[in-house]
Structure formats: C-alpha cells, structure tokens
Amino acid sequence: MAERRAIDVDGKRVELDAASTLAAALASSGAHVLRRSAHGEARGPVCGMGSCYECRCTIDGAEQERACLHTVASVSRVATRGASARSADAPPRAHRRIACDVLVVGAGPAGLAAAEHAARRGKRVVLVDENPGLGGQIWRADRGPESARARAAVSAKVDVRTETSVVLPLGERRLRLASRDEVLDVRFDALVLATGATELLLPFPGWTLPNVLGLGGLQALAKGGLELAGKRVVLAGSGPLLLAVADVVARKGASVLAVAEQAPRANLARFGVALAARPAKLAQAFGFAGALAKLRTSAWPVEAVGGERLSAIVLRGARGLETLECDYAGVGFGLVPNGRLAAALGCALDGRRVRVDAEQRTSVAWIFAAGECTGIGGKDKARLEGEIAGASAAGDLEPARRLAGARERELAFADRIERAFAPRAELRTLARPETIACRCEDVTCGEVARATELARGVDADVRDAGARGGAADAAAFAWRTSKLQTRAGMGACQGRVCGPALEFLDGRTARDVRAPLAPVTLDALAAPMETPQ
Amino acid sequence: MKRALVVGAGIVGAACAERLARDGFVVTVVDHRPVGSVATGAGMGHILVMDDPPAEFALTLRSRILWDELAPSLSTSVDHAACGTLWVAADEDELAEAERKRARLAAAGVAAELLDGAALARLEPNLRGGLLGGLRLTEDGIVYPPAAAAWFLERAGATHERHVRRAPVVSVESGRARLADGTVLEADVIVLAAGLETRALVRGLPLRARKGHLVITDRHPGFCRHEIVELGYIKNAHGAGLESVACNVLARPNGQVLVGSSRQFDVEDPAVEPRMLAKVVARATEFLPSLARLRAIRAWTGLRATTPDGLPVIGPVPGASGVFVAAGHEGLGITASTGTAELVAELASGRRGVLDPAPYRIERFQEAKRG
Numbered sequence: 001m002a003e004r005r006a007i008d009v010d011g012k013r014v015e016l017d018a019a020s021t022l023a024a025a026l027a028s029s030g031a032h033v034l035r036r037s038a039h040g041e042a043r044g045p046v047c048g049m050g051s052c053y054e055c056r057c058t059i060d061g062a063e064q065e066r067a068c069l070h071t072v073a074s075v076s077r078v079a080t081r082g083a084s085a086r087s088a089d090a091p092p093r094a095h096r097r098i099a100c101d102v103l104v105v106g107a108g109p110a111g112l113a114a115a116e117h118a119a120r121r122g123k124r125v126v127l128v129d130e131n132p133g134l135g136g137q138i139w140r141a142d143r144g145p146e147s148a149r150a151r152a153a154v155s156a157k158v159d160v161r162t163e164t165s166v167v168l169p170l171g172e173r174r175l176r177l178a179s180r181d182e183v184l185d186v187r188f189d190a191l192v193l194a195t196g197a198t199e200l201l202l203p204f205p206g207w208t209l210p211n212v213l214g215l216g217g218l219q220a221l222a223k224g225g226l227e228l229a230g231k232r233v234v235l236a237g238s239g240p241l242l243l244a245v246a247d248v249v250a251r252k253g254a255s256v257l258a259v260a261e262q263a264p265r266a267n268l269a270r271f272g273v274a275l276a277a278r279p280a281k282l283a284q285a286f287g288f289a290g291a292l293a294k295l296r297t298s299a300w301p302v303e304a305v306g307g308e309r310l311s312a313i314v315l316r317g318a319r320g321l322e323t324l325e326c327d328y329a330g331v332g333f334g335l336v337p338n339g340r341l342a343a344a345l346g347c348a349l350d351g352r353r354v355r356v357d358a359e360q361r362t363s364v365a366w367i368f369a370a371g372e373c374t375g376i377g378g379k380d381k382a383r384l385e386g387e388i389a390g391a392s393a394a395g396d397l398e399p400a401r402r403l404a405g406a407r408e409r410e411l412a413f414a415d416r417i418e419r420a421f422a423p424r425a426e427l428r429t430l431a432r433p434e435t436i437a438c439r440c441e442d443v444t445c446g447e448v449a450r451a452t453e454l455a456r457g458v459d460a461d462v463r464d465a466g467a468r469g470g471a472a473d474a475a476a477f478a479w480r481t482s483k484l485q486t487r488a489g490m491g492a493c494q495g496r497v498c499g500p501a502l503e504f505l506d507g508r509t510a511r512d513v514r515a516p517l518a519p520v521t522l523d524a525l526a527a528p529m530e531t532p533q
Numbered sequence: 534m535k536r537a538l539v540v541g542a543g544i545v546g547a548a549c550a551e552r553l554a555r556d557g558f559v560v561t562v563v564d565h566r567p568v569g570s571v572a573t574g575a576g577m578g579h580i581l582v583m584d585d586p587p588a589e590f591a592l593t594l595r596s597r598i599l600w601d602e603l604a605p606s607l608s609t610s611v612d613h614a615a616c617g618t619l620w621v622a623a624d625e626d627e628l629a630e631a632e633r634k635r636a637r638l639a640a641a642g643v644a645a646e647l648l649d650g651a652a653l654a655r656l657e658p659n660l661r662g663g664l665l666g667g668l669r670l671t672e673d674g675i676v677y678p679p680a681a682a683a684w685f686l687e688r689a690g691a692t693h694e695r696h697v698r699r700a701p702v703v704s705v706e707s708g709r710a711r712l713a714d715g716t717v718l719e720a721d722v723i724v725l726a727a728g729l730e731t732r733a734l735v736r737g738l739p740l741r742a743r744k745g746h747l748v749i750t751d752r753h754p755g756f757c758r759h760e761i762v763e764l765g766y767i768k769n770a771h772g773a774g775l776e777s778v779a780c781n782v783l784a785r786p787n788g789q790v791l792v793g794s795s796r797q798f799d800v801e802d803p804a805v806e807p808r809m810l811a812k813v814v815a816r817a818t819e820f821l822p823s824l825a826r827l828r829a830i831r832a833w834t835g836l837r838a839t840t841p842d843g844l845p846v847i848g849p850v851p852g853a854s855g856v857f858v859a860a861g862h863e864g865l866g867i868t869a870s871t872g873t874a875e876l877v878a879e880l881a882s883g884r885r886g887v888l889d890p891a892p893y894r895i896e897r898f899q900e901a902k903r904g
Contacts, residue, residue, distance in 0.1 A: 038752075038787060056751075061826075062826065063751070063753055063826070063827070063828065064751040064752070064753075064828045092825075168807050168810075169807075170807050171807075176807070451683075477567060480567045480570055481567040481568065481570075484567060484568070484569055484570055484574050484679035485568070485569075485610070485679055485680060485683055486610075487677075490831070491751075491830070492751050492828075492830055494830060494831065514805070514831045514832060514833055515805045515807075515810070515831075515832045516829050516830070516831075516832060519751060519828045519829065519830045520828065520829055521825060521826055521827065521828055521829070522748070522750070522792065522814050522818065522824055522825050522826075522827055522828075522829050523814075523818070523825035523826070524829075525748065525807075525810050525811060525814045525829055525832070526811055526814040526815040526818055526825065527811060528811055528815075529807050529808040529811050
C-alpha cells in the first residue's frame with residue numbers, strides 16, 4: 001500500500017499519498033481550488049508541468065510556488081487561495097560557480113539522449129530540469145519520482161540536477177540556474193536546449209474552471225497520483241495526445257465519456273494509416289482500443305459549465321450540441337514548441353520552432369536544440385535529435401551524417417502531424433468577449449480586442465504594414481500594444497498560455513522573452529556577477 | 534479649426550494632445566511605436582513631488598495637483614492610487630535631509646510628516662530594523678503609465694477627429710512635419726515629445742540617455758504600502774556619477790512589487806545587464822530584507838532622457854514659430870506630464886498660467902554655452 005504523509009493544508013492536518021505530486025494529491029483530497037485569480041475566480045491546476053502557473057500556492061513559507069512541481073514527500077505545509085503564509089526566515093541559498101563541457105536543459109527523451117551521447121564522448125555533462133524527476137512528460141513516472149526507463153537513459157557520468165530552473169543568461173556560454181538550495185552560475189562550452197513543448201490551450205467559455213485541464217495536464221496529474229477511479233472524464237481537442245491520455249485515465253479507472261477530436265475523420269485517415277478502414281491499427285499505434293469507441297471526429301468543446309469547479313462540458317459535433325456531466329475535462333489543441341529559452345539567448349526561430357541545421361545547431365554557434373522545441377514529432381524524433389545534438393555538442397559530427405536520413409523521415413512525420421491536426425477555424429469563434437484570454441491577469445478576449453481598437457489609427461497602419469509584407473512586425477506590434485494596455489501576458493506565466501492562444505486567435509505574436517527566464521525569488525538575482533574562478 | 538500635431542505617443546505627448554484638445558485644437562499624434570511603449574512603459578508610474586531644485590518642485594507639485602483633478606475621471610485601467618511616498622533615512626545626514634525636505638515642502642504648503650524609526654517600522658514592517666526615520670508624503674501616487682497614455686489619447690479624440698499615425702517623423706519646421714514615408718502633415722501647433730528621439734528633430738537639444746533597470750514580482754499583497762525610497766536616492770539621482778543604484782520599491786495596487794532603481798549614463802543598449810540587476814536587487818534588499826523571498830517574474834530596462842541640469846526642456850523651438858518641445862523629463866515624465874501639457878497649451882495659446890516657463894526653455898543651454 002502506498003505510503004501516506006500527513007501535511008498541513010490551510011491549518012488542517014491532511015494525509016496524502018507521499019509519492020504523488022502535490023497538485024495531484026490536493027485534487028485527490030478534494031482541494032480543487034488552489035488559488036484565487038486577480039478578480040477572485042477559482043483556479044486549479046491546468047498544465048501539470050510548471051508552465052501555466054495556475055496551481056500556485058504557498059509551500060513551506062514560499063509564496064507563489066507551483067504545486068505541480070513538488071512531491072508530497074518533500075512538503076510539510078501548504079496554504080492555498082492566497083492565504084498569506086510567507087516566512088521571512090528562510091535560510092539563504094548558497095551561490096556557487098561550476099564549469100562543464102556541455103549543459104543540457106530539459107530531461108525528456110531529447111535531453112536525456114543528448115546528455116548521454118555527449119557523456120559517452122568523454123564530456124563533462126550537466127543535465128537540468130525544473131521537474132522533480134527525469135523523463136519529461138512522455139516518460140513521466142507513474143506515481144513516483146521518476147521512471148526506471150528515464151533513469152536508465154543516462155549513465156552515472158551525467159551530473160543530473162532536477163528541480164532546477166534556468167533563470168538568467170550571463171553572457172556567452174554562461175547561465176545562472178536556481179534550485180531550492182542554491183544559485184548556480186554555470187560556464188560551459190556548448191548548450192543543448194531540449195525544452196520540449198507546451199499545449200495549445202484555447203479560450204472558450206468556462207475554460208478557467210478548476211478541473212478543466214490541458215490534455216497533457218490531466219495526464220501529468222493522473223500519472224502524478226490523481227485518483228480517478230469512478231470519475232467521469234471528457235477529453236477534447238486535437239492530436240495523438242487525445243487517445244494517449246484516454247488510455248492513461250481509463251487505466252486509472254476513470255469512465256471516459258467522450259473523446260472529441262476537432263479534426264475531420266478524413267484528416268486522421270490521411271495521417272499514417274487509413275483510419276476509417278483500419279481503426280485497430282491506430283488503436284494499436286496509440287495503445288488504446290477502448291478510446292476509439294468513444295472517439296468522435298469533427299467535434300470540439302464549446303463551453304465548460306460549473307461554479308467553483310467543472311460540472312459539465314458542452315461538445316459540438318455531428319449530433320449537434322451535447323452536454324456531458326463530468327468531474328474532469330482534458331482539453332488541448334496540440335503542442336507548441338517551447339522556444340522561449342532559445343529566443344532569450346538570441347537563437348532564430350521559424351514560427352515557434354527553434355531553427356536548427358542537420359547537426360542540430362541553432363543560429364547561435366554554441367547552442368544546439370533537439371526534440372519538440374524544434375518541431376512537434378514525438379519521442380522517436382526527440383531521441384534521434386538528442387543523439388545528434390549531444391554528439392555535435394561534443395564535437396563529433398559523425399552521427400549527424402549517419403542519421404541524416406532517419407532525421408529527414410522524422411521531420412516529414414512531424415509535418416504530417418501538424419497538417420492532420422491543424423486547428424479548425426471555428427475554434428477562433430468559441431470565446432465570447434467576456435471569456436478570459438490571459439489567466440494570470442484576468443484579461444478578457446474583449447479587452448484584448450479593444451486595446452487594439454483603442455489605437456485604431458495605429459491598428460489600420462498595422463494592417464497596412466501586414467499588406468506591405470511587414471506581417472511579423474505588425475503581429476509583434478499588436479501583441480505589444482495589447483500587452484501594454486491590458487497587461488495580457490504580463491502575469492506569472494509571462495504569456496506561456498495566452499501567447500500561443502492569441503497568436504492562433506488573431507495573429508498577434510509575442511516575441512519578447514524577458515529575464516528572469518523562470519520566476520525566481522529575488523535573492524537569486526541579487527547574487528553578484530563576478531567572473532567565475 | 535486649429536490643428537495640432539504631437540510627435541510622440543508616450544505619456545508626455547499624450548497629455549499634451551489631451552490638453553490641446555481641451556483648448557479646441559484638432560489633434561493628430563504621430564509615433565512609429567505602440568502607445569506608451571518606450572520610456573513611459575518602462576517607468577514605475579509614480580506621481581512624486583520632488584522639492585528641489587525649485588523649478589522641479591514647481592513642476593512636480595503643479596503636476597500632482599492636476600493629476601488629482603483628473604483622478605475621478607481616469608479609467609479604471611489607469612489604476613490610479615494615492616500610495617504616498619516614504620523617504621527613508623539610514624543615517625544622521627539623511628535624517629537631516631528629511632527635515633530640510635519637510636521644511637521646503639511646508640514652505641510651499643505641502644504636508645509631509647517626519648517619522649522616527651519606530652513609526653517607520655509600524656508603517657512598513659518589512660523595512661529592516663535600525664533605520665533612523667523618514668519623511669512621509671501621503672498624497673503622492675501611482676498610475677499604470679501605458680494605460681494613462683492611452684486614456685489621454687482617448688480623451689484627445691473626444692471629437693472623433695483624432696488620428697494616431699504610425700510613422701517616424703524625419704523633420705519638422707514651422708507649420709509642417711515630414712514623415713519617413715514622405716507624407717507631410719500640416720498643423721498650426723507642433724509639439725515634439727518623442728523622448729530621446731526628439732534629439733533628431735531639434736538641433737542642439739542636449740539629451741542624454743540614462744538607463745535604468747526594474748524588476749517586478751508576482752502578486753504579494755500587503756508587502757508594502759508606500760513607494761519606499763532611500764534618501765540617498767537624491768544624491769544618486771542628481772549625482773554626476775556614471776553609474777549608481779538606490780533603493781526604490783513600490784507596490785502596485787494589485788500586490789505586485791516594483792523593485793528599482795539604477796542609473797547609467799550614456800548606455801543606450803536596452804539589454805538587461807545581470808550585473809546591474811544584481812546591484813539593484815541587493816540594494817533594495819538591504820532596506821527590505823524579506824524582499825529576497827518574493828518571486829521576480831520580469832526584469833526590464835528603460836532609457837530616461839536627461840538634460841545637463843536635470844530639468845526637462847519645455848517651450849518654443851527657436852526659429853520655428855508654433856513648434857514646441859517637451860522632452861527630457863528623466864525619471865519624472867509620468868509625474869510631470871500633466872504640468873508639462875498645461876504649460877505647452879499655455880505657451881501655444883499665449884496665455885500666462887501657474888508655472889513660470891523660464892526655467893524650462895531650451896535657450897538656457899545656449900545661454901550657458903555663450904556665457
């Protein structure tokens with residue numbers, strides 16, 4: 001039987017599963033509301049992996065901590081819903097400086113492969129990740145610190161540092177990292193970015209209700225220990241993740257009421273195998289036959305209903321509108337490459353993909369990138385690119401040549417996924433003017449639209465600039481205007497959620513990534529900057 | 534119908550547009566960047582009375598009065614609040630300075646309360662122990678500057694005749710301005726309020742960049758109530774040193790805490806410098822130790838436009854009838870935007886007003902050169 005641990009939640013002693021993530025354990029105990037938003041709305045976990053900042057609470061005296069990045073075993077005291085429980089007497093963090101040959105950021109399949117393949121070439125490798133365990137989202141452990149598979153992917157030679165964030169660029173070949181105990185200035189020769197992807201979460205009425213999560217978020221919580229036995233779950237959105245998550249939650253005993261894929265059946269059919277003719281093949285590919293029975297295509301969510309948390313979700317599909325009462329919903333419209341760190345370090349992006357050459361080298365000579373951040377293609381692409389990137393970063397270009405063909409095939413597969421699951425235009429019309437666009441600052445879609453209207457002369461010129469070919473410039477101008485005027489994108493997540501959403505909705509594009517690269521307590525910024533050694 | 538053209542959609546330009554519109558001008562505003570996105574968007578948003586030198590005192594005090602008059606009609610997005618300023622004394626010299634400030638303010642009828650160390654600790658419990666005292670100005674305030682600039686523009690367009698053009702201005706002469714795309718805009722009155730970029734439009738305008746760094750935290754409601762400034766700030770802000778930092782911490786009404794400040798002369802690269810960031814945060818943390826536990830979510834920089842004597846340049850451009858400049862407000866552009874706009878409107882229509890325009894004229898620099 002699982003080990004239980006008693007912790008203090010809002011002044012009450014609560015027994016939780018020690019191996020669960022705090023976000024999952026709190027939800028299992030019935031604490032669905034972890035914070036109050038700027039305007040007092042109830043909010044709970046969404047992404048489950050540290051990028052949406054909706055699960056912030058006060059953990060052991062530290063305010064605005066993300067519950068999804070903590071395991072119950074390492075927590076003693078939690079205060080939710082803005083209860084102030086700041087303690088001033090935290091011990092100061094140590095400030096150290098280290099050097100290595102290759103620094104790898106992100107410990108999913110790409111980062112693990114990169115670290116291992118650089119280490120095999122005799123390089124001193126440091127591997128960092130914000131999450132408590134190795135493996136990223138795809139190899140996330142099923143209740144526990146990390147999966148054996150992830151741990152086996154790197155040898156003991158690699159210096160692994162989990163629960164560690166990249167917080168500041170310190171100039172060429174130097175970064176500042178921060179963990180709970182120390183601030184670490186790292187000097188390196190080469191950097192490999194394996195920063196993965198985030199989910200495209202699109203605004204629709206009710207999408208901010210607690211228990212409406214991303215697909216990946218629901219999966220992360222499920223694997224993190226969320227108790228789902230007997231719970232009614234609706235999954236909606238797009239992409240291979242939809243069926244994979246259906247599989248995970250069904251195995252946990254949830255009753256999956258519907259799996260709504262927004263793409264038309266014909267697109268799925270073109271993707272890989274002929275789905276209509278051979279559904280079993282797809283079921284096998286994604287490991288879940290039962291989900292197919294619940295699968296409806298050309299169907300999408302139009303509203304989530306509830307008070308302090310989700311009570312039902314409304315789907316639109318072939319049968320018209322249908323309201324399904326449920327306990328949890330997982331809604332995600334595909335993955336978006338996470339190129340934030342790359343952009344902050346000056347690497348060129350193509351759209352949101354980090355631009356790399358055949359050696360996985362970015363436009364900055366000492367920076368490499370691998371995995372989902374260079375384009376969404378799944379774990380095979382990630383491992384392959386990780387191997388190439390790790391070897392290239394170690395100065396060995398042979399794998400880049402040897403694996404070039406396989407890499408091309410993976411990239412073609414990535415392009416096919418992107419086309420097959422491209423979000424349909426109707427998804428742009430789900431949000432009402434009063435629907436929240438920026439969850440951190442509670443800015444509505446109507447306010448964002450009005451901010452551009454406010455400077456309507458400017459807006460007209462933006463459209464002109466777009467017509468003249470300055471579309472990227474115009475998109476950035478529009479983003480900057482709405483950000484400054486409404487504060488959309490200025491909250492804790494710094495546009496990680498609303499940035500891709502608004503880009504899909506009306507084209508405005510965030511390109512400004514500001515330091516610190518992850519929210520960090522101010523002491524980590526105050527540490528002096530003297531030259532190492 | 535009289536036409537006015539304002540170059541610059543920062544807060545000073547926007548305030549000028551609004552004030553000229555009230556005088557019956559049909560106003561066009563030109564900027565090639567988003568509204569309030571340059572120095573305006575980089576500032577803390579304080580409305581702060583500075584009591585020295587006298588011309589800065591007159592301008593900031595008049596401006597604060599004008600802000601208070603506007604306050605009831607400001608939109609909620611402007612987030613105006615009277616947070617007050619707390620000038621903090623760490624040593625006997627600074628305490629003596631606090632008393633001198635109080636006396637100067639009192640002489641002009643501005644209430645300010647001298648506090649001892651215990652009173653200071655009661656007002657702001659997160660200040661470190663051992664501070665000697667301070668001076669509290671309860672009527673100073675805070676706004677969210679980009680929204681304030683947009684609000685001014687909105688009001689200026691009450692006639693539905695407002696235009697905001699997105700284009701750089703390349704040259705200005707009496708009655709006309711030429712845009713980069715070749716367009717010529719004609720106006721009876723032209724106001725040049727483009728911050729540092731005004732340098733390119735007015736010969737001999739002695740503006741220099743003075744870069745500043747700021748950090749903002751996540752929401753930590755109740756951390757502090759006032760704008761907390763060390764009295765050493767005055768030495769730093771007005772000193773000629775190439776680089777300085779001073780504790781300047783201000784809570785936005787939503788609980789986010791702004792942490793500053795730094796000053797670097799002639800650095801025009803806007804990149805955040807980790808070295809300066811560290812100095813800013815370390816200095817602020819000396820005064821507010823538990824700041825170290827708050828979560829920083831964003832850091833940025835801005836370039837203040839400064840003049841050799843620290844006063845802004847407000848007034849007619851010699852040799853170009855109907856053309857006025859309003860720039861060089863350094864760190865007080867948000868505060869002084871209202872007073873500047875009033876003065877510009879008075880000069881444009883030949884009225885005499887509350888402020889004596891002499892100290893702000895551009896000619897003071899030519900005179901200094903000749904002398």
